[in-house]
Amino acid sequence: MGANEIDKIAKRYRALCELVPLKPITTKVGYEAAVGHLNRLLDAGGANQAHQLAGLVEALGEMINSYEKRQAPMPEAEPRQVLRYLMEEHGLSQSDLSGIGIASQGTISDILSGRRGISKALAKKMAARFQVSAAVFL
Numbered sequence: 001m002g003a004n005e006i007d008k009i010a011k012r013y014r015a016l017c018e019l020v021p022l023k024p025i026t027t028k029v030g031y032e033a034a035v036g037h038l039n040r041l042l043d044a045g046g047a048n049q050a051h052q053l054a055g056l057v058e059a060l061g062e063m064i065n066s067y068e069k070r071q072a073p074m075p076e077a078e079p080r081q082v083l084r085y086l087m088e089e090h091g092l093s094q095s096d097l098s099g100i101g102i103a104s105q106g107t108i109s110d111i112l113s114g115r116r117g118i119s120k121a122l123a124k125k126m127a128a129r130f131q132v133s134a135a136v137f138l
Contacts (some may be wrong), residue, residue: 020060025067034064039128047124057124065135079118079137080111086130102129 016022020037021030038060046057077085087097094112098105102125110116118126123137 020056022056022059022063025063031064031067031071034060034067035131038064039131042124042128047121047128049121061124061127061134065133068133077136078114079123080114082136083108083118083126084112086126086132090130097129100129102126 013022020041021034025031025034038057041053041057041060044053045051046053048054051057087093094105094108097103097108102108103111103122107116107122111118118137120134120138123134126137127134
C-alpha cells in the first residue's frame with residue numbers, strides 16, 4: 001500500500017468519523033453519541049446481516065460494548081438470564097416479543113429454557129429493542 005492509497009484511506013476515514021465515531025469511546029458524551037448513531041443505523045436496517053451497513057453496526061457496537069465494560073463491568077450472566085431479566089423489567093411476555101417481530105414465541109421459549117442459543121441477528125434485534133449492547137446476548 002503506497003502513500004497515495006494511505007492518504008485516500010485517511011480522508012475517507014476522517015469523513016466517516018464526522019458522521020459515525022469509529023474510534024475508542026472515552027467519555028460519557030461520546031458514548032451517548034455513539035449509542036444514538038447505533039440506534040439510527042439499526043433503524044435504517046443495519047441489524048440485517050445482509051445490509052450494507054451491517055459491518056459498521058457491528059464495529060460501532062463493539063466500541064460501545066468496550067466502553068460499557070470499562071465503565072461498569074457487568075456480572076457474568078447467561079444470555080437467556082439477561083433476556084429474562086429485561087423482559088421482566090419491561091413487563092414483556094414471550095408473545096409480546098413475537099408480536100413486535102423479535103422472534104417467534106417458540107424461539108423465545110426455547111431460548112429461555114436453554115434449549116436454544118441466541119444468534120447474532122437475533123441478538124442485534126433484541127439489543128435494539130432493549131437499548132443494550134448486543135454483546136449481552138452473545
